[in-house]
Amino acid sequence: MASMRDIKRRKSSIQSTQQITNAMKLVSTVKLQKSKQHAENSKPYFDQMYRTVTSMLAKSGDIDHPYLKAKESGKKAIIVVTSNRGLAGGYNSNVVKQVFEQNFDPKDVLIYGIGKKGCEILTRKGYEIKRDYSEVIESPLFEDAEFIAKELLTDFENGEISEIYLAYTLFKNTVSHIPKCIKLLPMSKEELTAEGEGNESDDRTIMSYEPAEDEALALIIPKYITSLLYGAFVEAVASENGARMQAMDSATSNAEEMINDLELKYNRARQGSITQELTEIIAGADAIS
Numbered sequence: 001m002a003s004m005r006d007i008k009r010r011k012s013s014i015q016s017t018q019q020i021t022n023a024m025k026l027v028s029t030v031k032l033q034k035s036k037q038h039a040e041n042s043k044p045y046f047d048q049m050y051r052t053v054t055s056m057l058a059k060s061g062d063i064d065h066p067y068l069k070a071k072e073s074g075k076k077a078i079i080v081v082t083s084n085r086g087l088a089g090g091y092n093s094n095v096v097k098q099v100f101e102q103n104f105d106p107k108d109v110l111i112y113g114i115g116k117k118g119c120e121i122l123t124r125k126g127y128e129i130k131r132d133y134s135e136v137i138e139s140p141l142f143e144d145a146e147f148i149a150k151e152l153l154t155d156f157e158n159g160e161i162s163e164i165y166l167a168y169t170l171f172k173n174t175v176s177h178i179p180k181c182i183k184l185l186p187m188s189k190e191e192l193t194a195e196g197e198g199n200e201s202d203d204r205t206i207m208s209y210e211p212a213e214d215e216a217l218a219l220i221i222p223k224y225i226t227s228l229l230y231g232a233f234v235e236a237v238a239s240e241n242g243a244r245m246q247a248m249d250s251a252t253s254n255a256e257e258m259i260n261d262l263e264l265k266y267n268r269a270r271q272g273s274i275t276q277e278l279t280e281i282i283a284g285a286d287a288i289s
Contacts, residue, residue: 004269011262018255024087025248032174032241039171039238046231053224057187063213066157067221068186074162075110077130077152078102078181079229081168081236082118084134089250091169091177091243092117098167098181099127110161112152114233130155140233142226149226156185164225168232169239175246177239184225 002010057068078099082092096118099109110130113119115137119129131151136144155161164185170178209216 002265002269004266004273007262007266007269011259011266014255014258014262018252018259021248021251021255025245025252028241028245028248032238032245035234035238035241036171036174039234042231042234046227049224049227049231053220054187056220060209060213063217065214065217067153067217070186071156071159071162074156074159075108076104076163076165077110077112077155077161078104078165078167079112079114079148079152079232080118080122081137081166081232082113082115083236083240084116084137085244086117087247088240088244089247091240092121094179095167095169096121098179100125102165102181112148114148114236137233137236140230140237142230145230145233146226149222149229153222153225166228166232168236169243171235171238171242174242177242182228184228185221 057063080095080099082095086092092115099111099122106126106128109127111119111122111127113122113129113132113134116132116134119132119134123129133144133148136148152161152164156164163183165181165183167179167181170180172178
């Protein structure tokens with residue numbers, strides 16, 4: 001059985017850790033309120049952008065455009081949105097699992113990393129980090145998403161990458177965060193039709209373009225990719241803070257349980273020590289008499 005001194009030291013150490021986890025929980029709670037409001041305000045626009053563009057492309061017929069044409073060569077690009085810090089439960093690992101679940105050969109994948117933790121895990125698993133934009137996730141701006149989208153589309157046009165995927169965490173509410181991996185480009189006719197089934201209108205009238213379809217899509221697709229990226233960044237920040245708040249709250253509660261258990265053990269050890277001393281005193285008194 002541990003001595004009272006060991007128990008006391010252990011209890012003091014856990015109390016120090018509890019103070020840290022409680023402080024981190026409070027900080028995450030404050031950050032969550034701001035990021036949650038931002039995500040909820042932005043979500044309707046980005047959801048509508050996704051539905052509108054996929055519906056439009058589904059009604060466009062067979063368009064021979066570089067952004068929509070499947071490429072025979074080039075690696076698959078996955079934009080992985082994680083955090084720069086840990087202590088957020090399974091937040092980072094759940095996003096990385098979405099990459100693994102695609103069952104792509106790591107040699108056939110290029111990672112465009114948003115967040116140091118995801119880059120670290122994927123590097124250890126043998127994935128190549130094509131570009132690291134980890135600083136972006138600290139305070140994401142629309143201009144950041146626009147810059148990343150431009151570089152992605154340039155690599156896509158040059159044939160370096162043949163497909164573009166986005167792995168991030170969807171912010172549903174404070175306690176529910178859903179990791180997702182969606183395909184951005186190119187999208188087949190079947191995929192576009194499936195995405196458009198949830199739209200309010202079932203009109204399948206062929207889309208007409210003014211100006212010409214090539215010129216229109218060259219303007220629309222970059223804005224579409226930029227919007228989805230920025231929406232993912234905003235939701236990822238809210239999800240990260242929500243996950244960290246829950247993790248720190250759980251850690252604080254666990255620390256409290258451990259402290260209570262150590263107090264019980266300390267009291268038992270103290271009671272045993274007192275009993276031992278009384279026994280020795282009585283034995284000594286009996287020996288004298």
